[in-house]
Amino acid sequence: MALVDIQVPDIGDFDEVGVIELLVKPGDTVKAEQSLITVESDKASMEIPSSRAGVVKDLRVQVGDKVKQGSVVLTLEVAGGATESAQNQAPAPAAPASAAIKTEATAAAPAPVAAAATGGVLEVRVPDIGDFKDVAVIELLVQPGDTVKPEQSLFTVESDKASMEIPSPAAGVLQELKVKVGDKLNIGDLVALLAVAAGAAPAAPVVAASAPAAAAPATAAAPATTATAPVPAHQPGTPSAGLPHASPSVRKFARMLGVPLDEVTGSGPKGRITQDDVQNFTRAVMTGAVQTRAVAAKAPAAATGGGSGLDVLPWPKVDFTKFGPTERKDLSRIKKISGANLHRNWVMIPHVTNNDEADITALEAFRVSTNQENEKSGVKVTMLAFVIKAVVAALKKFPEFNASLDGDALVYKQYFHIGFAADTPNGLVVPVLRDADQKGILQISQEMGELARKARDGKLGSADMQGGCMSISSLGGIGGTHFTPIINAPEVAILGLSKSAMKPVWDGQQFVPRLMLPLSLSYDHRVIDGALAARFNAYLGQVLADYRRILL
Known part of the structure; x- marks a missing residue:
């Protein structure tokens, strides 16, 4: 070790x-x-x-x-x-020029793409794909002779956990594919030969693990040139030449927000795009100060297309001090993060909300008696604990709600982790109660209390808020009748609970007072149809009205 x-x-x-x-x-x-x-x-x-x-x-x-x-x-x-x-390992000894390409391709793991240029031909190799080995090629997206662009996907690979597309490091014409469907690949494997124009550089330069090329033996017939074209200096306010200069984590963050990195001006060293740059760009687009090229290109068509575009006015710029005294406070870290996520989810997911009511008269009486019996234990059972258990029963009956959209496929989950929205002084967080199907009401209530305390104290870790199958937002302790909760991607539905109220309900002979709980079910219409959502909400109401149904 x-x-x-x-x-x-x-x-x-x-x-x-x-x-x-x-x-x-x-x-x-x-x-x-x-x-x-x-x-x-x-x-x-x-x-x-x-x-x-x-x-x-x-x-x-x-x-x-x-x-x-x-x-x-x-x-x-x-x-x-x-x-x-981990950051300062000794360099490997110099390698002969005949092995330079192979050494560079396998040693430059931090680079997104490992490739070496030989004359006008670029060797495309499998980039760093994380903690995966022997991933299988499941689809070829191009064929020899095709003209490809930088970052264009060449083929799709799949492990036992995920699938991903391998991109091209540069623009050019595909000369030869070195893989076929069913092949197993690892980082650094040669996958294609790409004919590139003179002076073209790959998306990410290769960092050689050996000494400079001048130290190679003179017996090499023709030393291979590596694809290390100099990166032009980035000028503030102008788009960077070639692909944007950003770390993998920043690229992932930009993908989450739907930000085109090639339109972001980097403020870091040598024009590097930072996470702060992505956030500032997002804020500028949302306020109307900046318009992306894609939106700008659609604007002329929208003006003459009979209303096919969204003619959104810029965000108003107001000097509020001219109307009276003001105070300016920065958003908390949680509000900044959750705000970006909520905006993305609302814009990218076609939301529909189904509203219904559940008769919880008998269940509320049972909850009160349970708390009286367990008063000494210190565990207080809330209605939310019963709803979580009922949601698990509904997810088992309607598995489409316990799924996530992954491209053109649905990922059905065999576990039941339920998130619940927690209101904290710093903003909204959604801790996740794991394996709710394997726990009783008392244990669910106890763990919910512990997670809620951690949320209020600001001690929730990132692991405490990941892996949810479906989330619940409860306003029952505050008020309201119905609302439209925003889906917590990559989930496909969220349940909103409002304040229960006594209402007259017709039992076939007369009106009787019943305690009714409003249910607001928002769902992703790409995955769930309206009829299925109505059945889910109706079944949930039936379970809450007669909790014995959970035993069926």
């Missing part, structure tokens, strides 16, 4: 950032790219990942510490030889 110091990577144009959360502790086993700590500057927050897999031996930071690029976060015990630094 070897001890490796995990250091803070390049986090953009930040000198020092504060540690606000520790996500692991000594003794934890971590995977490569697993988040270790959360840091926050005065403009943005981000998670620092592990560059290696191993066991945490020693945490070198604590909440409140200031860290910067190169600061040691923790010591990790990994399989291997002598102690080393």
